[in-house]
Amino acid sequence: RKEVEQDPGPFNVPEGATVAFNCTYSNSASQSFFWYRQDCRKEPKLLMSVYSSGNEDGRFTAQLNRASQYISLLIRDSKLSDSATYLCVVSLGVNFNKFYFGSGTKLNVKP
Amino acid sequence: DTEVTQTPKHLVMGMTNKKSLKCEQHMGHRAMYWYKQKAKKPPELMFVYSYEKLSINESVPSRFSPECPNSSLLNLHLHALQPEDSALYLCASSHAIQGEGYTFGSGTRLTVV
Numbered sequence: 001r002k003e004v005e006q007d008p009g010p011f012n013v014p015e016g017a018t019v020a021f022n023c024t025y026s027n028s029a030s031q032s033f034f035w036y037r038q039d040c041r042k043e044p045k046l047l048m049s050v051y052s053s054g055n056e057d058g059r060f061t062a063q064l065n066r067a068s069q070y071i072s073l074l075i076r077d078s079k080l081s082d083s084a085t086y087l088c089v090v091s092l093g094v095n096f097n098k099f100y101f102g103s104g105t106k107l108n109v110k111p
Numbered sequence: 112d113t114e115v116t117q118t119p120k121h122l123v124m125g126m127t128n129k130k131s132l133k134c135e136q137h138m139g140h141r142a143m144y145w146y147k148q149k150a151k152k153p154p155e156l157m158f159v160y161s162y163e164k165l166s167i168n169e170s171v172p173s174r175f176s177p178e179c180p181n182s183s184l185l186n187l188h189l190h191a192l193q194p195e196d197s198a199l200y201l202c203a204s205s206h207a208i209q210g211e212g213y214t215f216g217s218g219t220r221l222t223v224v
Contacts, residue, residue, distance in 0.1 A: 032210040043201055043215040044154065087153060096142035096161040097205050099213065101153035 006102035017078045021105045023071045023088030032091040035073050037084045078109045117216035132219045134185040134202030141207040143185040148199045192223045
């Protein structure tokens, strides 16, 4: 069983749409959670950390459900520039962060 | 300085060559990482250094040899690679505490011929 599972998509949505991605993780000892964004042939970039109480950054909202071992990312008012692959990440470790990446969800925002 | 700098950006090497990838950060991060990423796949962890000591080796073949000369530098020495080792090699760093997101370098795109 994979540590982190994501729907690979692609999600094809029109500009202005709201889109949600989900992610499940298998290790209940996972300590930290993140969403990264990766553009084609570029490095992953941190989009946002995910906190137990849920958190929002502009058009992006992240939620964590530890009981169900489930993370979500909601994007409101999608822009063309949101087109990318979104990687769900869970982390373990003490003096470092061992990241487990999901396979990524591809988002295509169309005009 | 909020960047992780990797050199070279592109590298083509033969199977008998020896080369090194370099990674540098000046953010005071004490954890540094090497990842390998194949096309359309997520990054795969290779090595973790914490306080300049190797903390994790994810059963990486010995033709890949990491080195952490100081808290700002991380190298990956390559020798006798195979064509299937062609990939994007990403360096990352973070504070050595749980809960910190990584900062990734832009990667070295390696082609083994």
